[in-house]
Amino acid sequence: MTTLTRPRPRPAPQTGPAVWVAGDLTAADWMVPVGTEEAAELEAALTAAEAAAPPPPLTRLAPILADVATRLDTGRGFCLLRGLPFDRHGAAAADAALLTLGEHLGKPLNGQGSPVTRLTGRPEEGGGARAATPRFHIEACDAIALLCLANAPDAPPHGLVSAGAVHNEVMRRDRTALAELYEPAPLLEDGELTPRAVFTVTGGAFAARYTRLAVEEAATTPQPGAAPLSAGLRPAFDLLDAVCAEPALMLKLEPRPGDLLLFNPHLVWKLRSLAETTPDAPAAPQEFRRLRIAMAHSRRTVAEPG
Known part of the structure; x- marks a missing residue:
């Protein structure tokens, strides 16, 4: 019996007006x-x-x-x-x-x-x-x-960062880590277990939602049927945190x-x-x-x- 596996996502650099760093922008x-x-x-x-x-x-x-x-x-x-x-x-x-x-x-x-x-x-x-x-x-x-x-x-x-710019900087530093962030991981939200990836592209539309604390909470209080975190996810989260903390990326209002x-x-x-x-x-x-x-x-x- 052949087991079908879902192909790993193949991330591409994000482009467009929503991909910015603080120095690119003026108040206008x-x-x-x-x-x-x-x-x-x-x-x-x-x-x-x-x-x-x-x-x-x-x-x-x-x-x-x-x-x-x-x-x-x-x-x-x-x-x-x-x-x-x-x-x-x-x-x-x-x-x-x-x-x-x-x-x-x-x-x-x-x-x-x-x-x-x-x-x-x-x-x-x-x-x-x-x-x-x-x-x-x-x-x-x-x-x-x-x-x-x-x-x-x-x-x-108040600090704002472009999720697309964060995505691209993670890609520049470590493509393997970026691929981990495209993989759904179980997270605990409102008491329920839900699989979600940090980065997704559906129908050409890029979306990002960062929920590290909820993912780690699910890992420490596992629910029935929950799979353990992949070995590369925490290092990928660590890289994502480091990128988000880069002063050049964050706009402060x-x-x-x-x-x-x-x-x-x-x-x-x-x-x-x-x-x-x-x-x-x-x-x-x-x-x-x-x-x-x-x-x-x-x-x-x-x-x-x-």
């Missing part, structure tokens, strides 16, 4: 300034939210949001909107307005009871290997919107109150610098809101729960 590549008329339209939406009234149509903002969707899917993979009055009407109105904007981009996904999640500054991590591993946003969605309501002057910057940062987590990896907080927790020097969005043109190659 990612900043989307908003004019006074568009800002006034959101102001009206915030005022309606404060009065618990239906939001007005965002006719002037709609073309800007359509451009944002294109930037996330086929452009740099991220952008920042500046000039919107999100921070002028209180957190509740900002949450409602953020949800309205998200509905223009796609389908907002529920979090713990609400699509909009409160994030505040993350306490310093302890020592050890877990702290040394970069922690990126790995939400199962096509876009993440992070709204800044407050950001202390001494807050750490310092959002201002009212700024809205949007990124496609399958093309751009953002370091986690914030932690989820309950809505009734005391105010913090760093106040953000997160909205996860499913979009019409999805790079998710495996059906994942919303």
Whole structure:
């Protein structure tokens, strides 16, 4: 009896606008300034939210949001909107307005009871290997919107890396390690075992999702039927971590109150610098809101729960 084996993937260098390093970019590549008329339209939406009234149509903002969707899917993979009055009407109105904007981009996904999640500054991590591993946003969605309501002057910057540029640098250093990162590995997510590769290309569409901690958690608490990690996966993860830590690759942003940062987590990896907080927790020097969005043109190659 012949046993069929799946051919190993044959990675190729990634190209296109979403493959960048920090030195390649200027603010014009990612900043989307908003004019006074568009800002006034959101102001009206915030005022309606404060009065618990239906939001007005965002006719002037709609073309800007359509451009944002294109930037996330086929452009740099991220952008920042500046000039919107999100921070002028209180957190509740900002949450409602953020949800309205998200509905223009796609389908907002529920979090713990609400699509909009409160994030505040993350306490310093302890020592050890877990702290040394970069922690990126790995939400199962096509876009993440992070709204800044407050950001202390001494807050750490927000770091973004191009997953395509990371891919290419790993390929340059060690093709065998890159091949390991194309192989699905079991990871533990929401208590369930799921196979997933870091890098995938399906129908010509590149996507990347880095979940080292979830993979190692599955390896230390094996589930029935789970295969052990391949011998080359941990060294491949170590190389990936080293590449992600390269200062030349990472773009550092310092959002201002009212700024809205949007990124496609399958093309751009953002370091986690914030932690989820309950809505009734005391105010913090760093106040953000997160909205996860499913979009019409999805790079998710495996059906994942919303």
